[in-house]
Amino acid sequence: MSENILSLFKQINQIEKDIIAMLNVGSLDFKDVPELVMTEFICLYGLINNIENFSRIPLAGLSNIVCLAACQVKTSLALDIPAERSGWVNKRVKDPFLQYLSVERKSEEICTFFINLDHRNIAYIPDQLKKTRAYLEQICTIKPKVLSELDKEYIDDGLCLIAIESPSFDLTCLPESLRTRDYCYKAFNKNYRDIMNIPHSLIDYSMVYTAIEKCENGEVEKILELLPPALWDKKIIIKSVVKSESAFYLVPYELITEEIVFELAPYFKRHETLHHVPENIFNENLNNKLISENPLLLHSIPIDQRNRVLCFTAISADGLALAAAPNDTKTDEMYKLAIGNNGLALRYVPTPYRDDMLPTLAVKQNGEAIQYVPSDMIDEVLCRTAVMQNAHAIYKIPKHYLTHELYLLAIKSIPHVLKLIPTDSRTVEYCVMALKKDHSMYEYIPVHLRKDKMIVELAKEYGVHKEFQH
Incomplete structure (x- = not known):
């Protein structure tokens, strides 16, 4: 190859580098890049700088790689790529992008962008970047999940600790083989929800109790189940049920004592929960405690213990407890x-x-x-x-x-009663009263009444008349 041609190639490569550099610093807008020099590499940089640049790429520049990159950044662009590219792109759109990019195109900026998009791309970056400590530290900070895909030879304690400090870290970022006791405790102390990702052999009583203290009501049962029932005690049972009544169903019968039920009495809101209490636990003292906290718990006290005095006590507090009183006590x-x-x-x-x-x-x-x-x-x-x-x-x-009188009595408190009144019986009086209480009731005012002077004035005052003009 002649020196002139080699020199020309060098000039073209330099122009490409210069354009990319200007795109990166913002001194050149992608729309101002001449089509003649718009290479695949420049198109990729245009996309990672602003995905809206896709519409500015000429048809000749829409290669398989460019179309794949665009569709991974913005899935809706699959409708805009050339038909002849669709088959190739659709088969690969869920794969790591860097898997299909040539090594010479895997610049640090391109790699970082697509790793941030999909952590699996870390497996396809050049060895030179994998060996660059500063780069790996940067990536572990912005995308800690790369540790789950990065070759183990590049992972050490330092990288793991950097990843753990990342706001987006959880233990799924680490391969299970790296989830050591130390890392698990650090992750757990940062976010109690990571207890779900800790190997069972490393989960202890203290960890479960702490997680239950911090968790939301709906999380209690899953967390409690991480601890073998043989390790449950009164303290953790009460803590769990106080937070989530449903957790009581997980407690083995042999661990349910009168003392535990007595302490939990204020937290039983559903009488069905007591169906999980062994019958031999109930006694006069416990029954009275349960009724004093929630009279409707009478439903689940053994029927032979629902005596007249107990029923009378429950009904004195809530008349609906009458439903649970045996007929012979009434x-x-x-x-x-x-x-x-x-x-x-x-x-x-x-x-x-x-x-x-x-x-x-x-x-x-x-x-x-x-x-x-x-x-x-x-x-x-x-x-x-x-x-x-x-x-x-x-x-x-x-x-x-x-009757008219009943409608008036009700509509004073509940404007929606207007909807209950037959349309042909809705008077101006009803409508005005309802509209003053709830502006949305204008929708239910018969059309012929909307011309009434008082209703027109109210509708304008409330700004609702325009909503129903056609």
């Missing part, structure tokens, strides 16, 4: 007590009533109890009482008892 006095505490307990009072005043008592305590009143005992007075006590009762009242 009395008229108990029914009145239950309804007096919670009108909805009427649903658990057997009919026919020996006291016809029970429905009235129930509705006066909670208007929604009208849904449990036999239809032959409902009248206009009872319906009015129900809505006055609880506006939500309007949704439980039989349709033939719904």
Whole structure:
């Protein structure tokens, strides 16, 4: 090859280097690069500087490599690459990009960019970069997961410690063979969630207890299961269940004691949880403690221990506990007590009533109890009482008892009642009242009423009239 041609190649290479250098420092915009000198290497730099430069690459510059790089940076560009490139690119788009790039194109900037995009690219960087300590330290800081793919001959304590300090580090960044006790403790102290990535042989009681102290409610069970039940004690059981009631189901029967259940009583919100308690644990003292904390726990106390005194105590606190009282313990006095505490307990009072005043008592305590009143005992007075006590009762009242007065009573508290009123029965009065309470109710105002002067003024004041103009 003549010296002139060699000299020309050197000049071309130098021009390429100069353009790339200017692109990197921002002294040259990619759109100003002449097509004549737009090499594949320059196109790659254009993409890593700004993926939007893809649209500025001429068709001749859209090689397989350039298209693959573009699609890995921005997957939606798969729709914009030439059809003849699609097959090759689609087969490789999920692979490490550097696997397909020639060695001479694997510059430090290109390698760093694609490693940051996919840590697996570390396996394909040039040996020269792998042997450059400063480069590996830089990469371990920005992408610690490279340690899971980097050849072990290049990994040492220093790199591992640098990786651990990275904000994005977790133990999955280290191969399992490198997850030593020291590294695991450092990672765990930094983020308790890394306990899920620690080899089981290195997990101890203290670590699990600390993680449970720090974790969210939904994480408790998975963390607790990392510790063999043989190592569980009262302390860790209580800590776990206080944070997540569901964790109680993991506790082996033989570890459940009266003392543990007594201490956990304030934290049992679902009576079903007590189904996991061995029956021989229950006694008068424990039963009273459970009821004092949550009367509805009466449901799960063994039925032969639900005596009249215990039921009376539970119902005194919450009338709905009547549902759990055995029939042979129930009395008229108990029914009145239950309804007096919670009108909805009427649903658990057997009919026919020996006291016809029970429905009235129930509705006066909670208007929604009208849904449990036999239809032959409902009248206009009872319906009015129900809505006055609880506006939500309007949704439980039989349709033939719904009147103008009831709608007005309810809509004062619940503007959404407007939707319950038949369209042809919605008056200006209803609509104005609802709109003042909730501006979104404009949507449910009949079209012919939207021209009413008062409604027009309110709609303009609230800025809602424009939303429904077509």
